[in-house]
Amino acid sequence: MTTTDEPAGAPRGQGADGGTKRQFISWVTLALMTTASVASLRPSPTMAIYGLAAVFLYLLPAVVFLLPTALVGAELASGWSGGIYRWVSEALGKPLGFLAVWCQFAMTIAYYPSLLAYVASTFAYVINPRLAESGPYVAIVIVVIYWTGVWISSRGTRTVAGLSSLGLVIGTLVPGVLLVVLGLVFLGEGNPSAAPMGAGHWLPPWTGLASLVLIVNNFLSYAGMEMNGVHVSSLRDPRGEYPRSVFLATGLVLLIFVLPALAISWVMPSSELSLTAGLMQAFQAFFDHFHIGWMTKVVGIMLVMAALGGMLTWLAGPAKGLVLLARQEGYLPPFLQRFNKHGVPQNIMVVQGVLTTLIGVLYAFSSDVSSSYWMFSVITIQIYLIAYLLMFVAVVRLRKSQPHVERGFTVPAVTLVAGVGFVASVLALFIGFVPPDQFDGQPLWRYLLVVGGGLLVLGVAIPVAFLRFRKPGWVHPDHQ
Numbered sequence: 310m311t312t313t314d315e316p317a318g319a320p321r322g323q324g325a326d327g328g329t330k331r332q333f334i335s336w337v338t339l340a341l342m343t344t345a346s347v348a349s350l351r352p353s354p355t356m357a358i359y360g361l362a363a364v365f366l367y368l369l370p371a372v373v374f375l376l377p378t379a380l381v382g383a384e385l386a387s388g389w390s391g392g393i394y395r396w397v398s399e400a401l402g403k404p405l406g407f408l409a410v411w412c413q414f415a416m417t418i419a420y421y422p423s424l425l426a427y428v429a430s431t432f433a434y435v436i437n438p439r440l441a442e443s444g445p446y447v448a449i450v451i452v453v454i455y456w457t458g459v460w461i462s463s464r465g466t467r468t469v470a471g472l473s474s475l476g477l478v479i480g481t482l483v484p485g486v487l488l489v490v491l492g493l494v495f496l497g498e499g500n501p502s503a504a505p506m507g508a509g510h511w512l513p514p515w516t517g518l519a520s521l522v523l524i525v526n527n528f529l530s531y532a533g534m535e536m537n538g539v540h541v542s543s544l545r546d547p548r549g550e551y552p553r554s555v556f557l558a559t560g561l562v563l564l565i566f567v568l569p570a571l572a573i574s575w576v577m578p579s580s581e582l583s584l585t586a587g588l589m590q591a592f593q594a595f596f597d598h599f600h601i602g603w604m605t606k607v608v609g610i611m612l613v614m615a616a617l618g619g620m621l622t623w624l625a626g627p628a629k630g631l632v633l634l635a636r637q638e639g640y641l642p643p644f645l646q647r648f649n650k651h652g653v654p655q656n657i658m659v660v661q662g663v664l665t666t667l668i669g670v671l672y673a674f675s676s677d678v679s680s681s682y683w684m685f686s687v688i689t690i691q692i693y694l695i696a697y698l699l700m701f702v703a704v705v706r707l708r709k710s711q712p713h714v715e716r717g718f719t720v721p722a723v724t725l726v727a728g729v730g731f732v733a734s735v736l737a738l739f740i741g742f743v744p745p746d747q748f749d750g751q752p753l754w755r756y757l758l759v760v761g762g763g764l765l766v767l768g769v770a771i772p773v774a775f776l777r778f779r780k781p782g783w784v785h786p787d788h789q
Contacts, residue, residue, distance in 0.1 A: 334543045336550035336557075343379070343534065343558035348565040350485055350612070351427055352530045354587020355683075356566070357573035360504030362513040366524045367566050370733065371559055375531040377730030378697060379555045380720045381704045382534070387541040387717030388707070393696060394634055400703035400710065404776055407640050411772040412696040414627040418661055418767055419688040421620070422668045425451040426682045428616050430586035434593060435609040441586035444675040451669030454617065459662050462624045463655045480615020484592075484608055485569050491595040492572030500598075504574035522745040526683075528737045529690040530566065532697075534558075547718040584679040588612065628654045628661060639783035640775055646785060664767075684756065687741040688763035694734045695768055701731040 356363040385396045393413060398406030429450035433440040440446040496502060504510075544550045573582070573591040576598075583590060589612075593605045632654040635641035641657070649655040668685060675681040704720065705727050720726050744756045 333545050334540065336544055336554040339540055339544065339551075340554040340557035340561065342540070343554065344561040344565070347531060347534050347558070348481060348562050349530065350481055350488075350565075350569055350588055351424075351616070352526050352566065353569040353573055354582055354590075355526045355584055356570040357504075357577065357587060357591075358579040358582055359513050360502075360574045360579070361506050361510040361571070363570045363574065364567055365512055367527060367563055367570075370524060370527040370531060370737075371563060373729050373733035374528055374737070375534050375559055375562070376555065377701070377726050377733075378531070379534045379558075380552075380718075381701060381723075381727055381730065383541045383547075383551055383555075383718045384716050384720045384723070385700070385704055385707070387547065388714045392630070393700060396703045396707070397699045400706035401699065403638065405699055407634070407638070407776065408772050409696045409699045410631060410634060411775075412692050412768055414631045414661075415767045415771070416689045416692040417627050418664050419668065419685045419692065419763060421455055421665050422451050422672070423682050423685040423689060424616065424620060425454055425669070426585050426672060426678065426685075428454065428613055430583065430678065431589050431609050431612050431616070433586065434589040435606045435613070438586075438589075438593070441583060441589070442678050444678055444681075445673045447585075447678055448669050448671075448673035451672065452666050455665055455669070456662060458617070458621055458624050459658050461621060463649060463651065463653045463658065479611050480618075481565065484588075484611060485565055487608070488572045488588075488591065488595070489568045491599070492575045495595060495598065496575060502575045503578045506575075522740055522743050525690055525737050525741045526686060527566075528694065528734070529686060531562070532690075532693050534562075542717045544717075551718050585682045624658075628657050632657055635783070636785035637788045639779055639781065639785075642783060643785075646783075683745065684759045685763070687760050688767070691738050691741050691760070691764045692768040694738045697734050698731060698738075701727040701734070 356366060359366055389395045389399060392410070394406045394410040396406075397409040426447050429447040430441040432450065433443075433446070541547045541551050544554070569588075573587060576594045577587065577591050581590070589605065589609055592608050593602070596602050596604045632641070632646050632648070636646050645654075645657045645660065647654070647656045672678060672681055705724055707714070708723055742757060742760060744753060
């Protein structure tokens with residue numbers, strides 16, 4: 310998942326193509342770049358619970374959310390530099406622009422605990438699989454790894470920059486292909502699938518909204534697709550090549566998401582599947598079946614290294630984008646606008662870290678790590694969806710208010726496309742308040758308190774407070 314558009318809201322004084330000599334890329338290259346920024350194995354256990362219906366549950370949000378965000382992002386990025394703050398500010402005003410870029414930052418506060426819970430559960434299979442569902446163990450890993458990452462990032466280390474592309478190969482492509490191949494061989498030997506694979510199981514069984522809640526996770530899985538729209542000006546024929554790039558990337562992303570999820574469902578019964586450790590559960594089951602159990606630890610290390618490398622490469626990105634914008638417009642108190650000698654916004658990262666630590670500590674008191682993981686994933690999605698809702702409104706408003714601005718790519722039937730994305734995002738936001746069938750034992754009030762409280766505090770109350778109590782003196786001297 311990509312969380313910022315280099316950096317979100319950062320002011321730029323150049324045109325869409327940077328004001329330099331353009332270097333063209335092929336639409337296939339752009340498709341591969343987009344795939345690398347979106348595809349991941351982490352959500353596979355969540356969808357594996359549905360078995361064959363995972364195909365439908367990945368395809369539906371791809372059509373109503375993935376494609377609209379990619380197309381809308383391309384038009385906005387090819388017409389206005391500066392990211393989502395510029396897009397929303399031009400269309401809806403600076404306060405809502407700040408809200409959009411704040412949500413891109415704030416979602417990481419809930420996202421890091423869920424990401425690191427996955428890391429903790431995966432690493433448990435390297436040392437002791439029973440720790441995967443231990444709340445205190447997960448909490449310790451979250452706190453230790455996060456603060457280690459902050460320390461590394463605060464020193465301006467550049468050596469981790471290449472880990473994101475390496476992580477695609479080491480932590481996504483190799484394990485993903487291995488998982489699918491093991492699954493196909495497993496079925497080819499005549500072993501029955503743990504999940505039914507008949508034609509009657511393409512759709513999930515309907516037991517009310519709760520039966521479809523896990524589909525919300527796919528909105529987070531697809532988040533960031535629009536960020537590569539900034540490269541649309543590097544195509545020789547944006548209007549013809551960008552749609553082809555988007556459709557190819559969508560197909561590749563679906564393959565990377567769907568096939569591993571199916572492979573997991575072939576070997577792991579849904580009733581035994583952990584949302585955090587499900588990937589390693591499947592690998593261990595396959596490796597034990599083929600009598601190569603030692604491979605479990607190897608794959609576990611690969612997945613952990615890739616996840617940590619990805620985290621380090623963009624740990625400071627959203628914070629830096631927010632601080633650059635805050636210096637220019639005075640949205641944050643001066644204390645939170647400071648950079649250290651390495652050019653890293655250390656103060657706001659520390660405040661972010663305190664909140665992340667408090668969330669991580671909650672895992673220590675949780676009797677169900679999977680449930681906690683899901684709730685924080687939902688909070689992440691809902692905060693991020695606020696930014697997407699503003700983006701969909703912005704593209705329609707700008708088409709009417711600034712038709713003279715030259716765009717490298719224009720969305721066909723923009724009102725329909727943006728409308729579909731907007732409605733899908735609203736539905737996903739509200740469905741997130743419904744607990745999944747898998748968590749029937751959890752008190753509803755606790756679920757609503759955590760999810761609703763996280764959304765209101767992180768996504769609404771804090772940015773509104775900054776806007777309400779903003780002072781002229783908060784503008785950095787360089788911008789006065």
